[in-house]
Amino acid sequence: MPGVDGCQFARRVRARTDLRGLYLVALTGRPQDSDTLGSAQPGFDRHLAKPVRLAHLTAVLASARAQKPLVSR
Incomplete structure (x- = not known):
């Protein structure tokens, strides 16, 4: 990803309440x-x-879907 690595991206996502x-x-x-x-x-x-x-x-993704509901927009 240009300008940001995966860890930085994850931190940004986790900081947003609408994407938690x-x-x-x-x-x-x-x-x-x-x-x-x-x-x-x-x-x-x-x-x-x-x-x-x-x-x-x-x-893995199927298991994730069972554990966490999809983010509503």
Whole structure:
């Protein structure tokens, strides 16, 4: 994303009350445990390491939808 990294984006989303219900997934090429813990701090709900199988991503998003309602506008 030009001008902002994923962690900055997550912090901005979490700071907005109208977007707090969004389920944020960090998708990274760095699967180390320290990276997973680092992605939780700015507000990501899940951390997935690339390459991600479509079936796995679909299952994660389906689970998220069951846990958090969609943001109403």
